[in-house]
Amino acid sequence: MPKRGKNYIESAKLVDKHTLYTPVEAIELAVKTSKAKFDETIELAVRLGVDPRHADQQVRGAVVLPHGTGKTVKxxxxxxxxxxxxxxxxxxxxxxxxxxxxxxxxxxxxxxxxxxxxxxxxxxxxxxxxxxxxxxxxxxxxxxxxxxxxxxxxxxxxxGKVEYRVDKTSIVHVPIGKKSFGAEKLQDNFKVLMEALIKAKPAAAKGQYLKSVSVSSTMGPGAKVNPIKVLE
The missing domain is CATH 3.40.50.790 (Ribosomal protein L1/L10, domain II)
Structure with a gap:
């Protein structure tokens, strides 16, 4: 295990690993636990019930986030x-x-x-x-x-268009903005992205599609979102 810094350890105390939060709670925690001296990116990680080795279970697309990503894109x-x-x-x-x-x-x-x-x-x-x-x-x-x-x-x-694509481990990693956006704008971006991911569900995917959802800052611990509540 890598040695964790003091800020991370302090932040980790605020997040209960065994709790499934609502999107609003998870985003607020990601903002609160972002302790770095720079404006950290808030990231979404979604584990999907797909097998990316099969062409008919690929999840890929793009969506314009209402508040952009906060990053200047070349x-x-x-x-x-x-x-x-x-x-x-x-x-x-x-x-x-x-x-x-x-x-x-x-x-x-x-x-x-x-x-x-x-x-x-x-x-x-x-x-x-x-x-x-x-x-x-x-x-x-x-x-x-x-x-x-x-x-x-x-x-x-x-x-502020972002691409999403499932990786080899069936996870989609996408930035949803910067800490400085505040929880409300991040929530708007989160919702638009989750709607796009749900619409992109391949017909060949069987069983539970949203396996796990978590929100974290670049340097902070992740807060798990209850998959049933992602669009609330």
Whole structure:
């Protein structure tokens, strides 16, 4: 077990590991137990009753959080011609084609948070799929990052669009904002995200879908939410 700092130990005393809290209580606890000197991110971790090894049990998508994430997101767009101009006008941080692919390949450059591509660029982007994929940076139609409507995609991302994707252990990890948002705004974001996850339930998933839900700050202990009460 890693040695825990004084702040974490103090915070952990406030959270009962055996209690299932309402979303409001869990979020308030996550804010209260956030003791770091920086504005910690409040994160949601949801264990789903799916087997991600099966293609028909993948859970993946994106949703715009009403209050954003509190993070400035750098957007890279793979596009050419008019679509490249459209991306620049819409506020993309980096726009290009072959030269960006080459920069990523040769310089191991990843100074961006999300990549968007027009569908005609996917053949080119596919060349770096092996390096973008593991970092969660590969554009994907399901999350709205492979599109000809680049202006809309950029606007949504900058407004606080987050991607969610189940990992190998059947857990979805998503930020729902910053400690400074306060419990009310975090609750709004939590609700929108949980609604999206519930709607994304695969038809092939059997049994209980929401296995466990917890909310925590970057450095703090997690508070478990009663899955039955997630949308209250």
């Amino acid at each position: 957007v890279l767009v793979f596009a050419k011609g008019d679509k490249a101009k459209e991306a620049e006008a819409a506020g993309a941080d980096f726009v290009g084609a072959e030269e960006l692919v080459e920069k990523i390949q040769k310089e191991n450059w990843f100074d961006f948070d999300i990549a968007v591509a027009t569908p005609d660029m996917m053949g080119l982007v596919g060349r770096i799929g092996r390096v973008l994929g593991p970092k969660g940076l590969m554009p994907n139609p399901k999350s709205g990052t492979v599109t000809f409507d680049v202006a809309k995609a950029i606007a949504e991302i900058k407004a």
